[in-house]
Amino acid sequence: MPTPGSTPRPSLRIKPVEAQIAEGGADAEGHSLRRTMGLFQLTAFGIGAVVGTGIFVSLSDIVPVAGPASILSFLLAAATCVLSGLSFAELAGVIPVAGSSYAYAYATFGEAVAFLMGGWLLLEYGVSLSAVAVGWGQYLNELTGTLFGVALPDALSNPPGDGGLVNVPAALLIMLVALLLVRGVRESARATTAMVVVKLVVLALFVGLALTAFDSGNLLPFAPHGLAGIGAGASLAFFSYVGFDAISTAGEEVHNPRRNLPLAIVGSIGVCTVLYCAVTLAAIGAMPPERIGDSPAVLSTIAESVSGSATGAAVIAFGAVVAIASVVLAVFYGQTRILMSMSRDGLIPHVFERVSPTTGTPVANTWIVGGLFAVIAAVVPLKVVLDLTTIGSLAAMALVNLCVLALRRQRPDLPRNFTVPFGPVLPLLGFAFCLYLSVGFGGSTWILFLAFSVLCLLGYVAYGRRHSRLAVATDPVEGAPIP
Numbered sequence: 228m229p230t231p232g233s234t235p236r237p238s239l240r241i242k243p244v245e246a247q248i249a250e251g252g253a254d255a256e257g258h259s260l261r262r263t264m265g266l267f268q269l270t271a272f273g274i275g276a277v278v279g280t281g282i283f284v285s286l287s288d289i290v291p292v293a294g295p296a297s298i299l300s301f302l303l304a305a306a307t308c309v310l311s312g313l314s315f316a317e318l319a320g321v322i323p324v325a326g327s328s329y330a331y332a333y334a335t336f337g338e339a340v341a342f343l344m345g346g347w348l349l350l351e352y353g354v355s356l357s358a359v360a361v362g363w364g365q366y367l368n369e370l371t372g373t374l375f376g377v378a379l380p381d382a383l384s385n386p387p388g389d390g391g392l393v394n395v396p397a398a399l400l401i402m403l404v405a406l407l408l409v410r411g412v413r414e415s416a417r418a419t420t421a422m423v424v425v426k427l428v429v430l431a432l433f434v435g436l437a438l439t440a441f442d443s444g445n446l447l448p449f450a451p452h453g454l455a456g457i458g459a460g461a462s463l464a465f466f467s468y469v470g471f472d473a474i475s476t477a478g479e480e481v482h483n484p485r486r487n488l489p490l491a492i493v494g495s496i497g498v499c500t501v502l503y504c505a506v507t508l509a510a511i512g513a514m515p516p517e518r519i520g521d522s523p524a525v526l527s528t529i530a531e532s533v534s535g536s537a538t539g540a541a542v543i544a545f546g547a548v549v550a551i552a553s554v555v556l557a558v559f560y561g562q563t564r565i566l567m568s569m570s571r572d573g574l575i576p577h578v579f580e581r582v583s584p585t586t587g588t589p590v591a592n593t594w595i596v597g598g599l600f601a602v603i604a605a606v607v608p609l610k611v612v613l614d615l616t617t618i619g620s621l622a623a624m625a626l627v628n629l630c631v632l633a634l635r636r637q638r639p640d641l642p643r644n645f646t647v648p649f650g651p652v653l654p655l656l657g658f659a660f661c662l663y664l665s666v667g668f669g670g671s672t673w674i675l676f677l678a679f680s681v682l683c684l685l686g687y688v689a690y691g692r693r694h695s696r697l698a699v700a701t702d703p704v705e706g707a708p709i710p
């Protein structure tokens with residue numbers, strides 16, 4: 228394992244914690260970020276990044292495999308997140324910079340692994356951008372259908388493989404958000420808080436409405452497919468939790484990050500878990516599990532069948548459309564910033580870090596990300612993008628758990644105001660849980676994931692290794708710093 232000051236092979240070059248923190252004092256535009264966020268805002272920011280399409284669309288996948296025990300699937304996914312979230316908190320406390328998982332990997336396992344982590348983050352952010360946009364389109368269709376009686380035909384609202392040709396609304400949304408980001412529009416802290424309130428209110432309304440038709444008979448048999456079903460359900464439920472690590476990217480903008488980051492991570496996972504379990508219980512109570520598998524905008528469908536009118540369905544759909552659009556903005560923004568850090572490190576081409584002098588934003592970066600993931604949203608089935616996002620996020624989180632252990636061994640000297648308790652036990656458990664959930668995916672997801680990972684490593688060998696800023700700063704032959 229490389230240590231600072233040693234003369235490692237290029238792929239094992241690490242970027243020391245101190246260097247990352249020193250650079251972290253200035254944002255991509257060259258200004259220092261101001262520390263403006265407190266614990267409450269940070270927790271709201273976390274909930275805002277986490278609650279998106281997942282809970283609105285994925286019950287129709289989870290309930291058929293786990294039955295009423297889907298609630299346990301959500302708890303299992305949450306446990307995985309809390310364990311890994313503690314690891315994020317420890318690392319974010321030591322390395323409070325915007326690069327998050329990518330930065331942690333670069334400080335511990337070296338450049339090749341950091342590059343691979345960057346690739347997995349492309350699944351966690353970029354591909355999830357497509358997934359979230361597709362879910363948004365389904366609820367938009369539901370909304371226009373119930374309000375005006377017009378919905379897009381399947382051919383224009385679904386990709387090939389899901390009974391259509393191209394998903395127009397999802398791709399349009401991504402391009403529209405690209406336009407906003409290029410012009411420098413970012414969700415303000417106040418808008419984030421407002422969106423969080425909209426989401427919580429809509430989901431609470433759903434729970435209240437669905438509970439009026441609660442039939443406890445729907446809860447039996449509780450676990451029709453046993454433990455295996457619960458595990459498979461947890462793999463699918465995990466998507467709904469993806470995003471809490473965004474909290475660790477705000478390390479440069481938070482008061483007292485060493486205290487507030489861990490609290491906000493655990494707090495936002497906790498709030499989401501309560502919410503998701505309540506929604507699941509209410510949904511199953513209101514509609515027999517065997518019928519939940521049929522509908523795309525499943526929460527609206529249940530609301531309509533319970534209330535017997537379209538109004539309930541329209542309110543839920545409206546809330547989903549507003550709230551999910553804000554997630555697209557946040558995830559898209561996150562993806563462009565991750566690519567900027569990799570580009571500043573020289574691992575990917577400089578076009579990704581170039582900031583336009585007129586708009587002050589990374590214009591080319593934004594259009595490349597927008598174009599690529601709009602196409603994916605347009606033509607790839609939802610299930611495929613959901614599963615790829617999840618397996619990529621699980622891989623990234625599994626590795627973050629190992630980063631904690633590596634950094635403790637390599638840099639015991641660094642100040643840690645928050646340390647995951649019980650020594651290596653919880654990070655190791657976090658790693659094992661991530662592994663367990665990822666095993667739940669089928670062969671085709673694994674093949675896509677492994678092929679993508681190999682491509683990333685090839686990309687590192689072909690480009691990153693030679694253009695790395697660390698390579699430029701060291702003697703190419705000896706790998707030693709040039710005096």
Ligand SMILES: NC(=[NH2+])NCCC[C@H](N)C(=O)O
Nearest residue numbers: 277279280281355467469470
């Ligand atoms: N990197 C991200 N924040 N991706 C968005 C995650 C999706 C979110 N958990 C949802 O349920 O829709």
